[in-house]
Amino acid sequence: MxxxxxxxxxxxxxxxxxxxxxxxxxxxxxxxxxxxxALWPSRPTSGRVMWTFAKPLFERYVPIIDRWNQSSTPxxxxxxxxxxxxxxRMLASFMSGTPSADLIEVERRVAARAFAGPVDSVGFLDxxxxxxxxxxxxxxxxxxxxxxxxxxxxxxxxxxxxxxMLGYRADLVEAAGxxxxxxxxxxxxxxxxAPLMADKDGDGQPDRYLINMWDNHxxxxxxxxxxxxxxxxxxxxRPVIDSPQNAHVLxxxxxxxxxxxxxxADAPDFMASGNKLKADGYVVCxxxxxxxxxxxxxxxxxxxxxxxxxxxPAWSPTGRRTSVWGGTMLGIPRTAARSQADVDELMTxxxxxxxxxxxxxxLYRAGGIITPVRPHWSDPVFDEPDPYFCGQSPGRMYINMAxxxxxxxxxxxxxxxxxxxxDALVKLxxxxxxxxxxxLAALEAIAIRHLRSAQRQVxxxxxxxxxxxxxxxxx
Amino acid sequence: MNISRRFAPWIxxxxxxxxxxxxxxxxxxxxxxxxxxxxFGNTASAWVGLDNFSRLAVDPxxxxxxxxxxxxxxxxxxxxxxxxLLLAILLQSPGIRGRGFYRLALFSPAMVGIPFSATMFAVxxxxxTGVLNQVLHRVVGFDLDYSWLQEHVMWALIVAALWMYTGFxxxxxxxxxxxxxxxxxxxxxxxxxxxWNRFLHVTLPAIRPVAGFVVLLSVIGSFQLxxxxxxxxxxxxxxxxxxxxxxxxxxxxxxxTGNLGHASAVGWVLTVILAALxxxxxxxARGEEMGT
Numbered sequence: 111m112x113x114x115x116x117x118x119x120x121x122x123x124x125x126x127x128x129x130x131x132x133x134x135x136x137x138x139x140x141x142x143x144x145x146x147x148a149l150w151p152s153r154p155t156s157g158r159v160m161w162t163f164a165k166p167l168f169e170r171y172v173p174i175i176d177r178w179n180q181s182s183t184p185x186x187x188x189x190x191x192x193x194x195x196x197x198x199r200m201l202a203s204f205m206s207g208t209p210s211a212d213l214i215e216v217e218r219r220v221a222a223r224a225f226a227g228p229v230d231s232v233g234f235l236d237x238x239x240x241x242x243x244x245x246x247x248x249x250x251x252x253x254x255x256x257x258x259x260x261x262x263x264x265x266x267x268x269x270x271x272x273x274x275m276l277g278y279r280a281d282l283v284e285a286a287g288x289x290x291x292x293x294x295x296x297x298x299x300x301x302x303x304a305p306l307m308a309d310k311d312g313d314g315q316p317d318r319y320l321i322n323m324w325d326n327h328x329x330x331x332x333x334x335x336x337x338x339x340x341x342x343x344x345x346x347x348r349p350v351i352d353s354p355q356n357a358h359v360l361x362x363x364x365x366x367x368x369x370x371x372x373x374x375a376d377a378p379d380f381m382a383s384g385n386k387l388k389a390d391g392y393v394v395c396x397x398x399x400x401x402x403x404x405x406x407x408x409x410x411x412x413x414x415x416x417x418x419x420x421x422x423p424a425w426s427p428t429g430r431r432t433s434v435w436g437g438t439m440l441g442i443p444r445t446a447a448r449s450q451a452d453v454d455e456l457m458t459x460x461x462x463x464x465x466x467x468x469x470x471x472x473l474y475r476a477g478g479i480i481t482p483v484r485p486h487w488s489d490p491v492f493d494e495p496d497p498y499f500c501g502q503s504p505g506r507m508y509i510n511m512a513x514x515x516x517x518x519x520x521x522x523x524x525x526x527x528x529x530x531x532x533d534a535l536v537k538l539x540x541x542x543x544x545x546x547x548x549x550l551a552a553l554e555a556i557a558i559r560h561l562r563s564a565q566r567q568v569x570x571x572x573x574x575x576x577x578x579x580x581x582x583x584x585x
Numbered sequence: 586m587n588i589s590r591r592f593a594p595w596i597x598x599x600x601x602x603x604x605x606x607x608x609x610x611x612x613x614x615x616x617x618x619x620x621x622x623x624x625f626g627n628t629a630s631a632w633v634g635l636d637n638f639s640r641l642a643v644d645p646x647x648x649x650x651x652x653x654x655x656x657x658x659x660x661x662x663x664x665x666x667x668x669x670l671l672l673a674i675l676l677q678s679p680g681i682r683g684r685g686f687y688r689l690a691l692f693s694p695a696m697v698g699i700p701f702s703a704t705m706f707a708v709x710x711x712x713x714t715g716v717l718n719q720v721l722h723r724v725v726g727f728d729l730d731y732s733w734l735q736e737h738v739m740w741a742l743i744v745a746a747l748w749m750y751t752g753f754x755x756x757x758x759x760x761x762x763x764x765x766x767x768x769x770x771x772x773x774x775x776x777x778x779x780x781w782n783r784f785l786h787v788t789l790p791a792i793r794p795v796a797g798f799v800v801l802l803s804v805i806g807s808f809q810l811x812x813x814x815x816x817x818x819x820x821x822x823x824x825x826x827x828x829x830x831x832x833x834x835x836x837x838x839x840x841x842t843g844n845l846g847h848a849s850a851v852g853w854v855l856t857v858i859l860a861a862l863x864x865x866x867x868x869x870a871r872g873e874e875m876g877t
Contacts, residue, residue, distance in 0.1 A: 204628075
């Protein structure tokens with residue numbers, strides 16, 4: 111009697127004899143998903159990769175880079191990432207030492223984080239010597255280099271200047287017969303424009319306020335501090351928070367926002383609610399960096415022909431008439447520059463993109479942003495009258511302000527210091543409201559007390575940093 | 586055959602074990618080491634032992650974050666959960682028409698996501714143009730410029746969380762109420778127990794295990810609070826850190842001032858707090874089980 115092979119369980123090989131069917135399924139899924147990931151079509155990279163974070167900038171760069179790619183090397187592949195993913199990927203790459211893009215465009219807040227740590231561990235290449243060699247230091251607006259300078263080394267090419275002027279409702283101001291040429295200081299503004307705060311509707315409140323700001327707006331406070339000669343850090347990146355200039359600005363801001371001399375109201379930027387208040391004329395004057403002009407044109411088209419620009423009123427009769435808000439740079443990650451040839455190649459492209467007259471014109475026409483390249487300032491494009499601003503030439507007005515923009519520091523503790531100063535301002539406001547203290551000298555005394563507390567907190571942060579203890583500020 | 590059968594469980598478990606080891610055990614071990622280091626910038630790192638923990642003990646911002654988080658947690662446990670239970674009981678009572686609709690309506694805020702809710706409440710609490718101030722102004726002449734997000738940050742957050750999670754917790758309580766024995770409840774009525782006594786002596790003991798679980802979930806969720814205040818307060822901790830939570834503080838020290846070691850120490854302190862709370866919950870649940 112012979113038996114069929116199937117009856118000999120041990121002699122016939124089946125998949126189940128090696129592994130249960132469920133294990134085969136797990137393996138199959140693992141192999142299939144691995145292949146899927148490996149074969150998933152990804153965008154091919156050709157030449158060098160550049161990251162940017164803003165769509166308007168991306169759109170301006172595309173034609174310039176296309177022209178570059180047709181005639182020059184290296185070929186550049188421009189990619190747009192959201193600011194947060196860009197920051198995450200950039201910092202992850204810097205921390206791990208793995209390659210990311212060859213050129214990265216970042217804004218100031220993000221760049222300051224990249225500058226933390228000892229100079230030789232900064233993720234961006236030190237461009238100081240390259241810029242000197244190429245003569246860029248002579249042609250760039252000096253204050254525009256400061257946000258990208260840490261411990262005397264420059265880590266990025268400046269994209270902009272971003273001077274701040276005051277945008278005001280010319281229709282309301284001129285209808286009230288007010289002559290803005292009489293305004294030189296903030297006190298002048300409060301005095302000369304006071305008639306605009308009349309209570310014509312009889313509700314017991316002014317119909318409108320003179321300045322669009324509030325005591326919780328950190329950017330507004332920073333630009334006012336810088337304008338007044340105050341700061342969070344000195345040029346050696348040591349905290350100078352409890353300075354008399356800072357105390358004066360804090361006291362003044364509180365008196366603007368609360369109490370009997372109130373002239374400020376909050377119409378938040380980039381929000382429908384704020385835009386409605388602006389369109390309704392609830393606020394007369396708004397801080398306008400150059401980039402804000404384009405924002406207003408898009409978000410508040412109904413105000414075309416009703417807005418004019420003027421220099422910021424100063425803190426003293428001979429004081430600074432402008433400030434600065436925002437900033438962007440182009441940097442080269444260390445991982446992208448393995449040799450001098452790489453540095454030359456990338457710098458040549460960066461210079462072509464950022465220093466070109468084409469880009470300067472394009473950025474101004476499309477975004478209202480003025481270039482930090484001083485030789486381009488004489489270009490007629492900046493003299494073009496703008497109907498939105500009642501025929502004024504905003505470009506020329508901002509360029510006149512550009513050399514006077516206050517310098518800034520690139521301390522990695524900027525955000526921390528800014529928050530502590532904001533805390534001081536909030537405490538000052540609360541104390542002023544509680545004790546009904548509106549006298550400026552008294553407010554300054556309270557401000558100094560709160561700023562000293564802020565100073566101590568920032569110093570404690572710096573002192574606890576073992577790297578700063580070893581080799582001075584910033585390591 | 587026998588060998589393959591013997592190894593099969595390990596082969597089946599291997600993907601999980603590998604993933605668990607790489608993505609959980611190793612990071613936990615590394616984060617413990619990181620908590621004993623100070624980092625600055627991209628690559629600079631130095632061993633500081635327990636300095637990060639001792640600094641936390643004297644850091645006023647950390648304690649402010651802990652205090653704020655406790656306030657939010659208390660709001661969640663003592664306002665949100667009783668309200669959720671009350672709604673569950675109301676919807677359980679006989680004679681309610683459209684019960685399913687009400688349950689869906691109350692549960693739906695949990696489905697819309699934190700970014701939407703945070704944005705909506707930021708708009709509601711906006712001064713001058715915000716819905717709340719507009720309504721109060723029209724009804725009682727309230728000051729339009731009053732800033733809820735500046736003066737009452739934690740209350741604003743508690744109200745937003747109340748809207749988001751009360752319905753969510755109500756679902757747990759609704760399920761738990763199914764376990765209340767009708768015969769015991771009826772016996773209590775016959776014995777003359779009023780609604781409050783029935784709730785206290787019949788309903789509450791029956792739902793206590795689920796209530797304990799919901800309280801634990803709520804406490805853990807409250808201690809992990811980050812997105813809601815971060816979005817409502819425009820990526821800040823609010824004026825004078827009035828909206829600063831423990832996780833927000835962790836984020837600030839780790840990713841804004843760049844000291845990942847200090848942030849890791851905060852994470853470990855948070856872990857210990859949550860583990861202790863979970864242990865208390867387990868201990869109290871065990872007592873109940875033994876008592877039944």
